[in-house]
Amino acid sequence: MAYIEHFSVKTFKQQLSERQISLAFQGIFSQDVLALIGKSLRNTQESRVIAKRLFAIVIEMAQNIHHYSAEKQYSEKDARDIGVGIVAIAEDDDHYIITSGNCIIKTEVPPLIERANYINGLDADELKKFYREQRKMPQREGKPGANLGFIDMVRKSGNPVEINIKDYDETRSFFILSVKVNKEL
Known part of the structure; x- marks a missing residue:
């Protein structure tokens, strides 16, 4: 209750x-939730192409949270555990920045960083080829589209993914993923 007393909606x-x-x-x-986010993005003043790219990246981030978050909550409607996380969209004059955050198991950090660095180092043609190769790979741990999210975000945004990892507790880290989407096509 003390937190609520100090929280200011105005601030x-x-x-x-x-x-x-x-x-x-x-x-x-x-x-x-994703349907509401999609509706909100369709109402932006940006072009339909930019709005679609923003929504596609938000979907990728939400799927990452849904499948890989180490923190889950039970959904009565879905009758299963669903990943918990954060997604935010900020903008300035030239671009949007879509950021997500969720807890992950610490042992998952090195492969994530390695994968992001590899994908960020590819040019457009290499990304396209790598995407096709990954689509042919068997699903990892029964998770659909595993390994495609980073590739898709880089291809849709035209910019690298940015990862930031913060210690959360003894076994988990907080994984922050940001993608910049230029307003100019």
């Missing part, structure tokens, strides 16, 4: 505005 709104955050969500990423 929070000012902070969101100062950082030009147009959308922020924290919780479980169900189909209903």
